[in-house]
Amino acid sequence: MSSTSPSAIALLNIQQDVQTRIDRKLALFIDQQTQTADELITAMKYSVFSGGKRMRPMLLSIVGNMLDANPDDLDVASMSIECIHAYSLIHDDLPAMDDDALRRGKPTNHIQFGEATAILAGDALQTLAFEIVLNHPLSKDNSAKRVDMAKVIAKASGVNGMCAGQSIDLLATGNEISLAELTELHQLKTGALLSACVSLGAILAPSIPIEHIQLLQKYASKIGLAFQVQDDILDVISDSETLGKPQGSDTDLNKNTFVSHLGLEGSQSFLQMLHNEALQAIASLPYNTDQLKAFTDFLVSREY
Numbered sequence: 001m002s003s004t005s006p007s008a009i010a011l012l013n014i015q016q017d018v019q020t021r022i023d024r025k026l027a028l029f030i031d032q033q034t035q036t037a038d039e040l041i042t043a044m045k046y047s048v049f050s051g052g053k054r055m056r057p058m059l060l061s062i063v064g065n066m067l068d069a070n071p072d073d074l075d076v077a078s079m080s081i082e083c084i085h086a087y088s089l090i091h092d093d094l095p096a097m098d099d100d101a102l103r104r105g106k107p108t109n110h111i112q113f114g115e116a117t118a119i120l121a122g123d124a125l126q127t128l129a130f131e132i133v134l135n136h137p138l139s140k141d142n143s144a145k146r147v148d149m150a151k152v153i154a155k156a157s158g159v160n161g162m163c164a165g166q167s168i169d170l171l172a173t174g175n176e177i178s179l180a181e182l183t184e185l186h187q188l189k190t191g192a193l194l195s196a197c198v199s200l201g202a203i204l205a206p207s208i209p210i211e212h213i214q215l216l217q218k219y220a221s222k223i224g225l226a227f228q229v230q231d232d233i234l235d236v237i238s239d240s241e242t243l244g245k246p247q248g249s250d251t252d253l254n255k256n257t258f259v260s261h262l263g264l265e266g267s268q269s270f271l272q273m274l275h276n277e278a279l280q281a282i283a284s285l286p287y288n289t290d291q292l293k294a295f296t297d298f299l300v301s302r303e304y
C-alpha cells in the first residue's frame with residue numbers, strides 16, 4: 001500500500017487522532033493518582049508516553065467505530081490496553097527476561113530508573129489498567145459491561161495469554177521448538193492482546209451477531225501472528241536506528257523466530273498468506289471494513 005494512497009492517509013489521520021486522545025486522557029488519569037510516589041509515577045509515564053504508535057487503540061477504535069460503539073467508551077478500553085502493553089514491555093526488557101537496554105530509541109525503564117522501580121512501575125500499570133476499566137466513567141449503555149471488559153483484559157494478559165506466551169518464550173530460548181509451538185507462543189504473547197482489542201470493540205458496541213464476532217476473532221488471530229512475523233523480518237532486514245532497539249537482538253539471544261524456522265523468503269510468504277487470510281475473514285461482514293483493511297495493510301508493511 002502506497003504511503004500516499006487515500007486509505008493510508010486516512011489511516012494516518014486515525015492514528016494521530018487516537019494517539020492524541022489516548023495520550024491526553026491517560027496523562028490526566030495518571031496525574032490524578034497519588035503524589036506521594038513521584039519516582040514511581042515518573043517511571044510509569046516514561047514508558048506509557050515513550051513514543052508508541054498506539055496500534056492497539058487504533059485497532060480497538062476502528063473495530064468499535066465500525067460497529068457503532070460509543071467513542072468515549074472505546075477510549076476507556078484503549079487506555080486500559082495501553083497500560084497493560086506498557087507494563088509488559090517494562091517487564092520484558094528486565095535483565096531476568098530479555099535484558100534489553102534500548103526501547104523505542106531510549107533507555108529501557110530499568111536502565112533509566114533501576115530494576116526495583118521498573119518492576120514496581122510495571123506492577124502499578126497492570127493494576128491501573130483494571131482501575132481504569134472498573135472506575136472510569138462509561139456511557140449508561142455500557143456501564144454494566146465493566147466486568148466483561150475486565151475479564152477480556154485479564155484473560156489476554158495473564159496465564160491464558162500474554163504471560164503464558166512470555167513464559168514459553170523464555171523457556172524456549174536456546175532450545176529448538178517446532179513451528180507449531182512457535183505459532184502458539186506468539187498467538188499468546190502477541191496475538192492475545194490484539195484479539196482483546198477486537199473483543200472490547202465488539203463488547204462496547206450495540207448487540208451484534210455471534211457469527212460476526214467469530215469472524216472478527218479469526219481476523220484478529222491472523223493479524224496477531226502477522227504482526228510477529230513482520231517483527232521477526234524487521235529484526236533481520238532493518239537497522240537499530242529505525243527499529244528503536246538493537247537490530248538482531250533476537251538472534252543474539254538465540255531466540256526461536258519465524259525467520260530462523262522459515263528463512264527470510266519463507267517468512268515473507270507466510271506473512272502474505274496471513275495477510276490474505278485476515279482479509280478473507282472480514283470479507284463477508286456487512287459493515288464498512290475499509291479502515292480495517294487499511295490497518296491490516298499497514299500492519300504487514302510497517303518498517304518499525
